[in-house]
Every structure is written in structure tokens, then in C-alpha cells.
Amino acid sequence: MHPPSSMTPVAPQPDAATAPIAPRSFDQVIASYQPVIGLETHIELGTRTKMFCGCAAAFGDEPNTNICPVCLGLPGALPVANAAAVESAILIGLALNCSIASWCRFARKNYFYPDMPKNFQISQYDEPLCFDGWLDVRLPGDSVDIDGNVEQPSSVRIEIERVHMEEDTGKSLHVGGATGRIHGATHSLVDYNRAGIPLVEIVTKPITGTGERAPEVARAYATQLRDVIRALGVSDVRMEQGSMRCDVNTSLQPIGASEWGTRTETKNVNSLRSVERAVRSEMCRQAGVLDAGIRIVQETRHFHEDTGQTTSGRSKEEATDYRYFPEPDLVPLAPETAWVDSLRERLPELSAEKLARLQTEWGLTDKDMAAVLGAGAVQLIAATIAAGATAEVARKWWLGELARRANADGVELEGLAITPKQVAEVQQLVDRGSLNDKLARQAIEGVLAGEGEPGQVVAARGLEVVSDTDTLGAAVDAAIAANAEVAQKVRDGKVAAAGALVGAVMKTTKGQADAQTVCTLILERLSAS
Amino acid sequence: MSTITRDEVAHLAHLARLAVTDDELDTFAVQLDVILSSVASIADVAADDILPTTHAVPLTNVLRADEPGTSLNRDTVLLAAPAAEGGRFRVPRILDAQE
Amino acid sequence: MTEFIKLSAAELAGLVADGTASARDITQAHLDRITSTDERLNAFVTVDAEGALATADAVDARRAAGEQLPPLAGVPIAVKDIVVTNGIETTAASKILRGWIPPYDATIVTKLRAAGLVPLGKTNLDEFAMGSSTENSAFGPSRNPWDLARTPGGSSGGSSAAVAAYQAPLAIGTDTGGSIRQPASLTGIVGHKPTYGGVSRSGLIAYASSLDQAGPFGRTVLDAALLHEVIAGHDPADSTSLDLPVPLVADAARIGAAGDLTGMTIGVVSNLSGEGYEPGVVSAIAATVAQLEQMGAKVVECPCPHFDYALAAYYLIAPSECSSNLARFDAMRYGLRVGDDRQASLEAVMAGTRDAGFGAEVKRRIIIGTYALSAGYYDAYYGQAQKVRTLISRDFITAFSGCDVLVSPTSPIVAFELGPRAEDPMAMYAVDLCTLPASLAGVPAISVPCGLSDGLPVGLQIMAPVLADDRCYRVAAAVEASLNSPVLAAAPQL
Structure with missing residues (x-):
């Protein structure tokens, strides 16, 4: 058993970047490096109950009110998998053009953390429920190629490595430090309402060859993934509420080099816009480090919404050995063909076909449609x-x-x-x-x-348009009287000059008049005299 | 199969969150070495084509309907906790003070 | 009313059902017996006299109201303290859980209550069921009523001692590698490990999830069978629970008691004997096998070559699963917390509590398991052990193609003295040699008293195919019937 690449344990390495190194500009990065990105997206499913117990899978309830022996990890309690969660995961896999495993198991991922009641997470390891899929992502077409031609919107096929199921952790409130951060906190308070809510993790294969569009590609993928899952109705996919969470892997390969660079994993990316910003900022940071002749440390980094920068999240990390093994309390999943086929029939019209239809219905050009998607x-x-x-x-x-x-x-x-x-x-x-x-x-x-x-x-x-013609008439008369010269020009046939009078009326009515009506009134008065 | 060293035992104890004493380390290192060499015979028994048994009885697709069950009373649960505050479980600082 | 304590569960239930005796009087007699003997035996961790009498009264009220009572209503029972009981402290004999009052019942406890059985309290065990002598209990060892200097076996030694010493006619044990069968053998009573999945694990504090099974203790085969039928059956709260009919074990026990085994083929496991087996054990088993043949069974020799690796496989699989199962005892949500001076870090409190709260054997197994699951060793240890498990299952399948049940000694030795063996983990592990194969393959196995060696009881282990638990009971009942008097009758009076 070898951990999937994204989970390879990391030995602590000397921190090369003790002194701050200036990031490079994005253009500089692109001149010297080819980025390789990858996304790991967690989706909280919208099932009624949790993954392995009957507690409500609700957001925003009073702390520790949706807990039971199972999701609190009490001695003796056993998990039983939620059928709706398994079906949702299969639906996601099908929507992402994945193969569905004919037989797979849950696995325990062992590590100690207070928000995890059992000190292991039930997840899947080398036998994901869904694997080998793809999602075609359309990009906005506003970039210009080297000949100065506006490029047509392009499409990038994002390969999906795996879609697997796992359970969420509880939530910690850090007390005693600055602004609720874990650093400097004197203690933490844990709420296990979220512990055990079903999660689906969607992992892309490394995305290469996107060059300067890498940040955009990352965002477009996340956006369209969200739309696909929302269309399935299996999650509300709200990044700001945490029901969709993206971790972004970034590495830089010097142009001409044959091997990929060392990758970092950026967490805490809480909006679609931040997905793009995080990739961009991490590319710039890594280029700065590499250009200074220092190697990139494989680590988890945290994205900060306010600064748009990432910082090392390594302070408490160590060589981790998750000691995965098949979960003995759960039996294997073996989705029969008939079951998978019946789920396939439930798939809503998805992505490509649906988008093509909408584009026609809405009468949009390819470029407009790409902008809508973006x-x-x-x-x-x-x-x-x-x-x-x-x-x-x-x-x-x-x-x-x-x-x-x-x-x-x-x-x-x-x-x-x-x-x-x-x-x-x-x-x-x-x-x-x-x-x-x-x-x-x-x-x-x-x-x-x-x-x-x-x-x-x-x-x-009081935003109502002034359409009362008596009131407007008075305003028009006043404007004509105050702008006799302009009025004369209009009378002389220079109709375009009426615009100035319209403007004057709009000003006196504080914009609450209908410009067309005003214009008509002005022309009526000035042609009649 | 290799023997197990005192340092390895210390590392394993850390992974398992066991603050073992030096005396315990010494004892365990010797005992674990004996145990592991006793079970080492296992390495040569099974051929590559033998599938591992993870579940004694073969079952698949044991699933429950997505129907709400009963949750526990929060006060009862927190009463059994070593420390609680504001409806939550109180746990010591996650990072060391100097971090 | 001390005569109550010598009666079987079936007899006691009969007295309650026909109104000859009240459940309260029967319960009180057993509570009195506990009071007079448990200082010497240390079989119980918690005695719930008040709860037991209230339950007994409820049974009496049901009868008085003219209700038809379930088969074991009003019969007292002892429950191993690794089974979660709502409102009654449940410790797994560990300091780390001391004082923990569970907010829910194990499924089998719910079933016991529904059947009108009367839980007397919680019995002692090796901490988290890890051990073969109860010497790993945080509450000190239980003692064997046959000889108070000896072990009643483990890990369910409190339950076996309680039943053998007439503190309770029935008890619940759990068996991961032999923890029901070996104590039954060492105390001269009947103990059965059901087919894996036959009895719900919901509410058993997990040691090794893929091996743990709860099962019955009784002084007679029929008593054990009646209790088996109460606790067995599908439970939607346990994903590994079998949704299949419960084998008719009580009928099988009654049939077996007739002493006719004509048409049955009994396989003797040839490699569960030889070096390390006490001569008295070997001869008692041989005599019993001869008896089985006399009762009409055909006896054949069955080589099960991979049983030789069961010990190694077990002592990798069980510690691996335990290292993960016991991770939840971390001082955060329940149980012990030490060293929280409001300055210490979470990790220091966790690791300090776990070191202080777990005993040496539990720590040893956690460390072995952590090692066996770690990235560099997984294939060589855990992965390999699971393959050996497959081979052991194949040995059973091959053997059962030529016989109906397999027999062997339950333990290679009789009850041993408390003390010396506890110093040497491997010597203690070797005690489980005979019981491990059935655990690894998930097949049912019973231990039935079949004779004495040096004045101490010897148990015969009878193993059957998956869900053929009835065969275990049938042959066990035949063995029981073949004895001139019950083995336990030879035990000294306490």
C-alpha cells in the first residue's frame, strides 16, 4: 500500500525561507516556469443525517446538540454507512465521468486531533469509490495571443483522479489568543455537530501545460465543479459556509526541465476568487524562492483572504504516518451495475449538453457564454x-x-x-x-x-420615476426659460441640442424623470411655438 | 525482518500518544523485539496471490436509510467530559505556549 | 434460599415462570453469594444490587399481571465490564475509563433487559480484554474458585469465576482470541464464541473489531444455548452483523443431550497437540474423543497446517486494530484526564493521560500495532497477517469438507498460578494457541468441560462452520451427557 501522491508523509525539512524572499511578478514567473497545479475539493453532502449515524447533518445549530455515541466516538459505538451519502458520491462520480468501483472499502486514517472524536477519520485509501474521470472546463476568451488576435474561449479537460467518501471533523474555537487564532490560544472549545457529516473528496490529476492561465483554470474548474454538483442537488456547495472547500496544490517546473518541482498544498481557500488568487500568489512566491537558489519545502500553506498571500502552516506539522488500514467496522461497498445504472438515470442534464442548450436559448455568443461560466x-x-x-x-x-x-x-x-x-x-x-x-x-x-x-x-x-406630465411640464418650462439660447437652437432644427435641456430637467427632478418622456415634452413645446 | 530499537519504540510511542517513561522504553524495547521476532515467521507463509482477509464474514453494501435517529442530551454528555465550557468540550491549548 | 444458586438457569426460569419462586428471592440469593465470596474471588468490578432487585421486581410484576414470560425471565446474569451499560459505570477494567457512566446500552444489554434477565453487575477482565488471566485488570486479578492462587482465565475471567463460583448462573463474555473459551475451560464451565456477526458488537468496547464477539457462559450447555438465543440476531446498528436466522442452538443442546452422535464426523486437529500441551490435558481430550466415537460419531484426523501461524497472525492483527480503536481514549470527551494545569499543551495532556491510564499490556499492544500498521511495515506485518487469515480459513473449509466439527483442547494447559507467567508476554500469548484459529476465521467454537488434569478442569473445544453454532452445542451437550457427574461438582466449596 502506498499513499496516494497527495498524502505522502513529509519529513520535516530545514526551513529555507527564514528571511523573507521577495515574490516575483507573475510575468516573471511565466517567463521562466511552467506551473503544475492540482485541486483537492471537499464537498459536504446535503444529506439529512450524518455519514455513519442518524444525527442531523445541519449547519448552524447550537453546539454539541447533534451528537450521539457514534459521531462522538463513545466506546462501543459502531458506524453504519448512510445509503443516501453513498448514492450522492456515486452521482458525483458519474457526473464527473468516473468509473465506479465494483468493490471498495473504507479505511481508517489514524492521527490524533481533538476535533476528531475517534482520533481516526473514516475515509477511503487505495480503493476510492469513483476514479478516472474528467471535467471539461471552459475558460473566458478574453486573452490575446501573440499575433494580437483575440482567442476564442478554450476548453481544458481536467482529469479526475478519484472521488472518495469520508467524514467531516468537529470545529474548534480557539480562546485566549488574538482574534480566535490557534497561535497564542490558551485553550480550545470543541463542537462536534459537524463531526461525521458526509464529505466527498474530489482529487484532480496534476494539471499541466496551462501556463499563465493556470490560476484562471483553477478557478474555472472549481466554479464548474460547483455548478455540476449543485445541479445534482447533493450539496448546497457554499464555499463561504464551508460546504465546499478547495485545497490547491501548486508547483513550478523550470521551462526546459524534465521533472516537476516540489509542490505545496494551500488550504483555507474560501472563495472561487481566492482559488485563482492562491494559485497566482503561490506561483509568484515559489518563483521568488527558486530564483534565490533555494528549494521549495513540501508543506501545507494557508491562504489569507486579506493579504492574498500564503503562509507556512507547518508550525505543528511533523512526519505523519497515517497508518491507513481497512475499516473493520464497515463492510465493503460493491455497487452493482443495476444500482449504478439507476443512479445514472437520475443524473440531470449536465455540463456540456445543458450549457449548449442554455447558450442557444439565451442567444449568447461563445464569448458571452464563457464570461457567464467564468x-x-x-x-x-x-x-x-x-x-x-x-x-x-x-x-x-x-x-x-x-x-x-x-x-x-x-x-x-x-x-x-x-x-x-x-x-x-x-x-x-x-x-x-x-x-x-x-x-x-x-x-x-x-x-x-x-x-x-x-x-x-x-x-x-422615493425612487419612483416622475411621470406626472404637469410636474414635468413645469420643469421643462423652467429649463427652457433658463436656457433660452439652447431652446432657440432646437427651434432652429438642431434637435440634438435638446439633450442639454433634458439634462437640465433630469437635474431638477433628481434623476427621477423618464428621459424619453422629458425629451418628448421638450420637443413638443419647442416645435409648437 | 529487522529488530526494533529503543529509538523506534520512542517514535512509536509518540505516534500513539503514549508518554512512556525511560524505564518503560527499556522494557518495551526488549519485549517488543521478542514479540516481533516471534511473529516474524509469518513473512514467508503466504504467497503473493493470496488475498488478505479483512472481514471474517463476507458482507457487502450494509447501508442505512438517511433517516434521523436520536441524538444525546448535551448536558449529559458534557457532564461526563473532563472539562466543558459554553456548551463545548474544553481542551488544552493545541499548540505549545512558545509556538 | 441458598439452594437457588446451585440451580441451572433453565431450572430457575422454570421456578419463576410457574410461580414457585420469585425473581427477587433468586436475585437476592445470588447477591448474597457475591457478598460472601467476592472478597476472595474479585469477580465483580461493580455490583448493582439495587438495579438488579428493581429488575427482578419488574419481572415478578409481569408474572403477577399474568404475562407470558420469556424463557430466561428472572434469571440473574453477570455482564463483563467491557459491555456498555446505560447508567452503570463501565470501565473495561482500565483506569482511563474509571467513573465513566455510559449514556446508552449495548444491543445485547437491551436484549437481556427485554428478555427479563436480571443483570447483577459488571465483571472483571483483563484491561480492554487484552490478556489471558485477568492479571491486566486495573482492579487486580480475579481468582479461580478451583484454587484461589490460580487464574480463572482471561480476559473474561470475572465472568467465568462468577459462574463457576455460583455467583450467577449465566454470564456474558467477549471473545477476541479465546477470551470466553479459555476462561470457561479453566473454570470448568461452558463458554461459546458465536459465529462472527452472529451477536451484535454494538456497545462492546472494541479491542479488535474484526475478531470481537460476545457470547454466553453457563454451567450447562443448555443454559449457554438459551442465553445465546437471547443475545444473538441481526442488529442494524452493527454493519458486520449477519441478517440471517439464528441457529437453533437450544434445540441442538437438547438433541445432543440424548448422547447419540450417529452420522456425525468429528475431526481432531492434529497440530493442536504435542509440545507445550500438558499430558493431563492431552489424555483428557483423548478420552473424550473416544467417548464421542462410542456415541456413534466417526472420528478423523485433520491436519490444519496454517493453524501454526495463527498466533503470529493474531498478535499482529489484534494489536493493529487495538492501536486504532483505543486512540479515542485521549482525555478530551470522557474518562480520565491528568496533567491539565491549564498550561500544559494538548499533546502533553493526551500522552500523559494515556501513559497513566493504560496498563503495560495495553501499551505494549498499542505500540506493536502502531508499528505493524506503519507505512514501511504494513505489507510485511498487517498485510501478511491478513493473508495468513485467508489460509487459516481455507484450512477450515478443507477440514469441514470431511467432517462436521473440529475438536481440540481449549487450552494447552489447565489453570495456571497467578504471577509468574504475567512477567513474560510471549509465554502468556502461547496460552491462546488453540482458540486463535476459530477467531481468525470467524467460525463458532465452544468450550465444554470434559475432565480433570491434576484436579483442575480441562475443556474440549468444538469448532464448526460459519453459522453452524448448533453443531457446537449438540456435540458439547453429548460430551456433558457422557460424564458421570458434572466436572464442576469436583470443585472445592467456597
Whole structure:
């Protein structure tokens, strides 16, 4: 038995980087190195109960209320595997084009840690439930090749090494140190509600040859993996809640070299955006170390959302020997063909076919579709359309104003405090003429700020378009009187000059007028006289 | 098969979270060496084509329905804990003070 | 009412059922017996007199209400202290668990309660069932009622001593490598290790998960069979539990008692004899085999060449699994915690507690297991041991193609003196030689008293194919019937 490559125990090595070494710029990295990346993604399944016991698999309950002898590791308690979790794992495997093992076992991974009640984790070792799959990942097509041509969106096939099942650990609260960190804490408080929640780990094979697009590829893979799993309905896949967690392996191979470099594993990557940032920052850091003539230490690193940097997580690591052996308390899984086939029939329309269909329905170009995919907006747009918006409008909101706000706040689109239904409602107000574009953006802003439903925001902020022609008429008359010269130009046939008058009216009505109506009123008055 | 040294026993004791004393180390090193050499005969018995038995009785696919069961009362459980605080199990500092 | 204590479980149940005696009086008689003898025997770790009398009263009330009682209702029973009991301290005879009050019942305890049996308390054992003499108990060794200087066997020595000393007519033991059969043999009573998966392991504090089985002790074969039928059967809480009909062992015991074995072929394991086997044991076994032949059985010799490697395989597999199973005893969620001065690190507290809380044998096995599972040695040790397990199973299959049951001594030696052997781990391990093959193959095996050697009891081990536990009981009952008087009758009065 040899551990899978990602689990090879690491002997402690002298820390070469005692003095800080300046990272290289990304361009410098690309000039000298070819990155090799790999992703290990943990998905918390959305089953009702835990992996091996009947406790609720719930998020956010009072601490230690969903615990029983099994998930608390009490003496004598025995695990029994959750059928729905096994089926979910097989579904994920099938959706990722994997082979399903005809026979496989659970294994114990032995190590001591207080958030793990048995001091071993039930996992799978050299017999994963699903193996040898792939996911075709589409990349946004905004890069330019060396001849200056805009590249068409490309597709990268990510090979999946394995999909296996395991149980989650509890959660520790570190007390007495600075801001809840483990360093400097005087003690920790452990909640085992999460212990035993079913996890599926999806491990890619090393991804090579992506060059400067490696960070983008990592993000695109994570995004599309999330979409695939969400479509299966087996998990809510929320990175910010920890139901999807990505560990990113990165190494650099000097261009021309035949062997891969030493890899690091970056943990604590808590958003899709961070997946990209973590790869980029780790590439730059490693290049700095290598260029200084120092070797890379194989280690776990932690990504920091605030700085966008990784730091060594090695402080308490040591030569680890997990002493895997087949779990004697659980019998092997042997999914029969009929069972797997029946699960295959439950697969929703997936990835390639579904995306092709949506692209046609929504009337998007390849480039537009790639942008939608890259932003992780497929489900959001679909839901917005389902709530009554047109495809064009839904795409415009999510990739325009909302993407801008998400980016400014450093969150994913789905992390924004607005639902597709609310977006559709705002648009309906626009379509009815109650809001113009500017007011609609303000309504969105209000919803995001937690001021309520779009209707409430519009009422509270007084955003309604001024469509009362008497009020508008007065404003128009005032504008004409104040801008006699411009008015004359319009009367002389220079219709374009009316824009200045429209602007003046909009200013006096604080933007709450419909520009088209104002324009019509101005032209009526000036041609009539 | 190699014999087992005192250092190896110390390493194993650490892996197993056993703070064994020096005396225990000395005793165990000798005893484990005897035990391991007694079981060494096993190395040559089974050919490569023999499949290992991990479960005495061959069963597969023993699964339970995804139905909620009963959870324990938190107070009862925490009462049995060496230390508890705020509805959670209190455990000593995970890292040494100097780390 | 001391005569109650000499009766069999079947007889006591009859008295309760027909109203001749109350469960309370029967229970009180056994509690009194414990009070008068246990200072010398140390069979019990915990006696739950109050709980036992309340349970007995409940049985009496059920009868008074005209309810049809289950077959063993009102019969007292001793439960090995590795079986989890809701609300009753469960220690596994380890300092690390002292004071632990479980919040749940083992499945077999639930079944005992449902059947109206009356648990008297928890019996002593080698810490976490690791040992063959009870000398590894944190509460001191139990003593053999045949000779208080000797061991009642192990690890279920408290249970065997209690039954042999008439403290209880029945007891629950657990058997990982012989921990029911060997103590039964050494105390002159009946003990059965069921087919692996035949009795739920849910709520047995795990030593070696792939080997552990709970089973019955009784002074008669029928008593053991009746208890077997109470605790056996499928349990959805144990993934390794067999969802198949329970063998009809009580019927088999009744049939066997007629003493007719015509049509049965009995295989004598030729390599479970010879060097290291006491001559008195060998001759008692030979005489019993001759008796079986007289009762109509055909006797054949069965070579089982890989049984010679059972000891080595067992002492790699069991410690490996134990090193993982016992990792949970870490001072964090229950049990002992030492050295937490609010400054010490978690690792220091964990390692300090485990060193202070576990006895030497447990630590030895944890270290061996940690070694056998570690990356560089896995194939050579654990992996190889599992292959030997396959070979031992094949030996059984081959043997059972030519015979119905296999027989051997249960122990190569009779009850040995407490003390000297405990100093030498390998000498202690060798005591398990005969019982290990059935454990590794998961097949059922019983020990039945068959004679004496130097005035101490000898047990015959009868092994059968998977789920043919009934054959064990049938042949055991025939052996029992062939004796002029029960072996235990020769034991000195306490």
C-alpha cells in the first residue's frame, strides 16, 4: 500500500525561507516556469443525517446538540454507512465521468486531533469509490495571443483522479489568543455537530501545460465543479459556509526541465476568487524562492483572504504516518451495475449538453457564454429568467452591475445579498416605466444594503420615476426659460441640442424623470411655438 | 525482518500518544523485539496471490436509510467530559505556549 | 434460599415462570453469594444490587399481571465490564475509563433487559480484554474458585469465576482470541464464541473489531444455548452483523443431550497437540474423543497446517486494530484526564493521560500495532497477517469438507498460578494457541468441560462452520451427557 501522491508523509525539512524572499511578478514567473497545479475539493453532502449515524447533518445549530455515541466516538459505538451519502458520491462520480468501483472499502486514517472524536477519520485509501474521470472546463476568451488576435474561449479537460467518501471533523474555537487564532490560544472549545457529516473528496490529476492561465483554470474548474454538483442537488456547495472547500496544490517546473518541482498544498481557500488568487500568489512566491537558489519545502500553506498571500502552516506539522488500514467496522461497498445504472438515470442534464442548450436559448455568443461560466452565473441567470426576466436583461444585471459590486466587495456573485427573484422584480419595475436605469441601480443598492424587497426600497427611498406630465411640464418650462439660447437652437432644427435641456430637467427632478418622456415634452413645446 | 530499537519504540510511542517513561522504553524495547521476532515467521507463509482477509464474514453494501435517529442530551454528555465550557468540550491549548 | 444458586438457569426460569419462586428471592440469593465470596474471588468490578432487585421486581410484576414470560425471565446474569451499560459505570477494567457512566446500552444489554434477565453487575477482565488471566485488570486479578492462587482465565475471567463460583448462573463474555473459551475451560464451565456477526458488537468496547464477539457462559450447555438465543440476531446498528436466522442452538443442546452422535464426523486437529500441551490435558481430550466415537460419531484426523501461524497472525492483527480503536481514549470527551494545569499543551495532556491510564499490556499492544500498521511495515506485518487469515480459513473449509466439527483442547494447559507467567508476554500469548484459529476465521467454537488434569478442569473445544453454532452445542451437550457427574461438582466449596 502506498499513499496516494497527495498524502505522502513529509519529513520535516530545514526551513529555507527564514528571511523573507521577495515574490516575483507573475510575468516573471511565466517567463521562466511552467506551473503544475492540482485541486483537492471537499464537498459536504446535503444529506439529512450524518455519514455513519442518524444525527442531523445541519449547519448552524447550537453546539454539541447533534451528537450521539457514534459521531462522538463513545466506546462501543459502531458506524453504519448512510445509503443516501453513498448514492450522492456515486452521482458525483458519474457526473464527473468516473468509473465506479465494483468493490471498495473504507479505511481508517489514524492521527490524533481533538476535533476528531475517534482520533481516526473514516475515509477511503487505495480503493476510492469513483476514479478516472474528467471535467471539461471552459475558460473566458478574453486573452490575446501573440499575433494580437483575440482567442476564442478554450476548453481544458481536467482529469479526475478519484472521488472518495469520508467524514467531516468537529470545529474548534480557539480562546485566549488574538482574534480566535490557534497561535497564542490558551485553550480550545470543541463542537462536534459537524463531526461525521458526509464529505466527498474530489482529487484532480496534476494539471499541466496551462501556463499563465493556470490560476484562471483553477478557478474555472472549481466554479464548474460547483455548478455540476449543485445541479445534482447533493450539496448546497457554499464555499463561504464551508460546504465546499478547495485545497490547491501548486508547483513550478523550470521551462526546459524534465521533472516537476516540489509542490505545496494551500488550504483555507474560501472563495472561487481566492482559488485563482492562491494559485497566482503561490506561483509568484515559489518563483521568488527558486530564483534565490533555494528549494521549495513540501508543506501545507494557508491562504489569507486579506493579504492574498500564503503562509507556512507547518508550525505543528511533523512526519505523519497515517497508518491507513481497512475499516473493520464497515463492510465493503460493491455497487452493482443495476444500482449504478439507476443512479445514472437520475443524473440531470449536465455540463456540456445543458450549457449548449442554455447558450442557444439565451442567444449568447461563445464569448458571452464563457464570461457567464467564468463568473459562475449560470444558475443565477437561469433563476432570474425563471422569475420573469428576459435572458438579455438577466445577463446584463449579473455580469454588469452585480458583478461590479461583487468584485468591489470581494465576494462571489451568489454571496451577494440579492436573489434572482429580486433582480427580476427590479427589472419588472423598469419595464413598467416605474424605474429608469439609474433608479434601478439605486434599488439594487438598497436591496443589497438589506433595506428590504425592491418595492420597499423604491417606496422608502422615493425612487419612483416622475411621470406626472404637469410636474414635468413645469420643469421643462423652467429649463427652457433658463436656457433660452439652447431652446432657440432646437427651434432652429438642431434637435440634438435638446439633450442639454433634458439634462437640465433630469437635474431638477433628481434623476427621477423618464428621459424619453422629458425629451418628448421638450420637443413638443419647442416645435409648437 | 529487522529488530526494533529503543529509538523506534520512542517514535512509536509518540505516534500513539503514549508518554512512556525511560524505564518503560527499556522494557518495551526488549519485549517488543521478542514479540516481533516471534511473529516474524509469518513473512514467508503466504504467497503473493493470496488475498488478505479483512472481514471474517463476507458482507457487502450494509447501508442505512438517511433517516434521523436520536441524538444525546448535551448536558449529559458534557457532564461526563473532563472539562466543558459554553456548551463545548474544553481542551488544552493545541499548540505549545512558545509556538 | 441458598439452594437457588446451585440451580441451572433453565431450572430457575422454570421456578419463576410457574410461580414457585420469585425473581427477587433468586436475585437476592445470588447477591448474597457475591457478598460472601467476592472478597476472595474479585469477580465483580461493580455490583448493582439495587438495579438488579428493581429488575427482578419488574419481572415478578409481569408474572403477577399474568404475562407470558420469556424463557430466561428472572434469571440473574453477570455482564463483563467491557459491555456498555446505560447508567452503570463501565470501565473495561482500565483506569482511563474509571467513573465513566455510559449514556446508552449495548444491543445485547437491551436484549437481556427485554428478555427479563436480571443483570447483577459488571465483571472483571483483563484491561480492554487484552490478556489471558485477568492479571491486566486495573482492579487486580480475579481468582479461580478451583484454587484461589490460580487464574480463572482471561480476559473474561470475572465472568467465568462468577459462574463457576455460583455467583450467577449465566454470564456474558467477549471473545477476541479465546477470551470466553479459555476462561470457561479453566473454570470448568461452558463458554461459546458465536459465529462472527452472529451477536451484535454494538456497545462492546472494541479491542479488535474484526475478531470481537460476545457470547454466553453457563454451567450447562443448555443454559449457554438459551442465553445465546437471547443475545444473538441481526442488529442494524452493527454493519458486520449477519441478517440471517439464528441457529437453533437450544434445540441442538437438547438433541445432543440424548448422547447419540450417529452420522456425525468429528475431526481432531492434529497440530493442536504435542509440545507445550500438558499430558493431563492431552489424555483428557483423548478420552473424550473416544467417548464421542462410542456415541456413534466417526472420528478423523485433520491436519490444519496454517493453524501454526495463527498466533503470529493474531498478535499482529489484534494489536493493529487495538492501536486504532483505543486512540479515542485521549482525555478530551470522557474518562480520565491528568496533567491539565491549564498550561500544559494538548499533546502533553493526551500522552500523559494515556501513559497513566493504560496498563503495560495495553501499551505494549498499542505500540506493536502502531508499528505493524506503519507505512514501511504494513505489507510485511498487517498485510501478511491478513493473508495468513485467508489460509487459516481455507484450512477450515478443507477440514469441514470431511467432517462436521473440529475438536481440540481449549487450552494447552489447565489453570495456571497467578504471577509468574504475567512477567513474560510471549509465554502468556502461547496460552491462546488453540482458540486463535476459530477467531481468525470467524467460525463458532465452544468450550465444554470434559475432565480433570491434576484436579483442575480441562475443556474440549468444538469448532464448526460459519453459522453452524448448533453443531457446537449438540456435540458439547453429548460430551456433558457422557460424564458421570458434572466436572464442576469436583470443585472445592467456597
